[in-house]
Amino acid sequence: MDDRDPTNDSMDDALPPALRELVRDYNAPPTVPREAMWERIRAGRRDGGTDGESFEPGILPLAERPSRRSASPPPRRRPPVWIPWSAGIAALLALGVGIGRVWEREAAGGARAGADSSRAPVAAAVPSTTTDSATAPALEPPAAPGERGGNGQLTVAARAPRAGREPSPAVPPSRRPAPEDALNPAYRLTLTQHLSQSEAFLTLFRASVRSGRTERLAGATAEQLLATNRLLLDSPAGADRRTRHLLEDLELVLAQIAQLNGDTQAADRSTEARMITEDLDQSDMLPRIRTAVPAGGQLTFSQGEL
Amino acid sequence: MDDRGLIARVLAGDPAAERALYDAHVDRVFRLVYRIAGDMDLAQDCVQETFIRAFQRLADFRGEARLSTWLGSIAISVTFNGLRKRKRFREREVALDDAAPIGTTAREADPDLKTRLRAAIEALPDGYRAVFVMHDVEGYTHEEIAATLGVQPGTSKAQLFRARAKLRTALADFATG
Numbered sequence: 001m002d003d004r005d006p007t008n009d010s011m012d013d014a015l016p017p018a019l020r021e022l023v024r025d026y027n028a029p030p031t032v033p034r035e036a037m038w039e040r041i042r043a044g045r046r047d048g049g050t051d052g053e054s055f056e057p058g059i060l061p062l063a064e065r066p067s068r069r070s071a072s073p074p075p076r077r078r079p080p081v082w083i084p085w086s087a088g089i090a091a092l093l094a095l096g097v098g099i100g101r102v103w104e105r106e107a108a109g110g111a112r113a114g115a116d117s118s119r120a121p122v123a124a125a126v127p128s129t130t131t132d133s134a135t136a137p138a139l140e141p142p143a144a145p146g147e148r149g150g151n152g153q154l155t156v157a158a159r160a161p162r163a164g165r166e167p168s169p170a171v172p173p174s175r176r177p178a179p180e181d182a183l184n185p186a187y188r189l190t191l192t193q194h195l196s197q198s199e200a201f202l203t204l205f206r207a208s209v210r211s212g213r214t215e216r217l218a219g220a221t222a223e224q225l226l227a228t229n230r231l232l233l234d235s236p237a238g239a240d241r242r243t244r245h246l247l248e249d250l251e252l253v254l255a256q257i258a259q260l261n262g263d264t265q266a267a268d269r270s271t272e273a274r275m276i277t278e279d280l281d282q283s284d285m286l287p288r289i290r291t292a293v294p295a296g297g298q299l300t301f302s303q304g305e306l
Numbered sequence: 307m308d309d310r311g312l313i314a315r316v317l318a319g320d321p322a323a324e325r326a327l328y329d330a331h332v333d334r335v336f337r338l339v340y341r342i343a344g345d346m347d348l349a350q351d352c353v354q355e356t357f358i359r360a361f362q363r364l365a366d367f368r369g370e371a372r373l374s375t376w377l378g379s380i381a382i383s384v385t386f387n388g389l390r391k392r393k394r395f396r397e398r399e400v401a402l403d404d405a406a407p408i409g410t411t412a413r414e415a416d417p418d419l420k421t422r423l424r425a426a427i428e429a430l431p432d433g434y435r436a437v438f439v440m441h442d443v444e445g446y447t448h449e450e451i452a453a454t455l456g457v458q459p460g461t462s463k464a465q466l467f468r469a470r471a472k473l474r475t476a477l478a479d480f481a482t483g
Contacts, residue, residue, distance in 0.1 A: 256458070259460050
């Protein structure tokens with residue numbers, strides 16, 4: 001039975017063709033020993049089934065979790081203290097990005113006028129506290145590469161044009177990594193603050209998951225961080241290649257956490273949170289963020305830079 | 307007869323229904339388990355364990371997901387548990403036998419891409435590996451994977467993205483064009 005659905009696959013990050021062929025042969029199953037297995041299943045059931053050993057931590061199947069309907073409610077616990085995000089902080093970060101855009105345009109001397117002039121003015125590109133829905137960062141996950149429509153799909157490579165903004169060209173200027181020394185101070189300030197806040201959030205999130213708690217607040221906070229992250233990625237001020245790669249990986253993690261606030265039940269959220277934590281560890285996200293944030297999170301400015 | 311009817315008959319104690327339910331799902335379960343386990347003995351053990359557990363817990367099956375999805379989720383968990391136990395057992399055996407460390411063979415002595423690919427897949431963390439095998443090897447959709455593992459489709463896609471990136475990195479020195 002072939003359940004392949006090639007239309008559901010993103011080809012942007014697909015393995016090379018030669019590898020794909022080998023992958024399909026990975027552990028190719030032999031003929032199913034139906035009768036032999038059935039006899040052992042019957043014997044196992046006669047003998048009383050499994051020895052009842054519990055699953056080790058990891059991927060838990062939906063059915064293996066104890067029913068929560070009859071269980072007594074867990075004792076109320078003090079929720080973890082999440083760093084509160086105020087509209088003022090979000091506006092400050094967005095303002096920093098906006099300043100960076102103006103600086104970038106002036107520094108380039110209009111060299112990018114062809115591309116920049118097609119963009120919305122700075123005031124419109126910077127999300128205001130009055131929530132301009134046309135230019136505010138989309139809270140719903142953008143469409144996946146090669147796919148259209150918003151069905152909660154996660155973008156991992158290409159990005160769909162946001163509502164209210166003109167479609168990006170094939171190679172938008174904002175995606176060309178800036179030289180390492182060319183990051184403007186306002187952008188660097190915003191980036192540093194964002195990375196510091198993300199590090200704190202992810203550290204708390206990981207600790208909560210490991211202690212068995214997955215609070216709904218995590219999704220909302222992740223959405224706010226995700227919005228800022230996308231602003232930084234989209235800013236023409238740009239970032240060096242390594243920082244851009246970090247922001248893209250951070251976007252991936254934040255988007256997963258943001259989706260935890262969906263309609264999933266608590267048990268499913270716990271499994272997903274564990275997988276996200278595993279992803280966090282595998283991608284070395286926290287050490288990379290700590291490396292990217294200057295010691296003390298302080299920036300010094302030469303006279304006249306702002 | 308559909309799964310719901312089969313389940314009702316199984317719960318009523320009909321042995322023919324039990325066999326019918328097994329026959330309807332064993333191929334798909336075995337394929338998935340074998341792809342992950344890569345060993346006939348272990349795969350058979352895991353499939354048997356899966357169905358034994360499923361029959362034990364069939365009364366708890368709420369029917370919110372498809373039966374095949376529910377069975378798949380049990381199978382995945384059983385298989386990874388089995389692999390961990392086997393890995394721990396073999397590590398103890400290696401320590402006792404004072405054998406050469408695993409995985410230190412130089413690339414030049416083991417250039418076979420297929421072998422390296424196998425090792426790279428088996429080195430993936432459980433989450434990545436489950437998603438990768440289900441999607442790229444067995445052809446499950448992200449919605450099916452998400453339902454089986456109890457995650458969002460977006461998480462499935464993210465895990466697949468990471469898994470592919472790790473494999474590309476592990477095999478970067480091969481000219482795969």
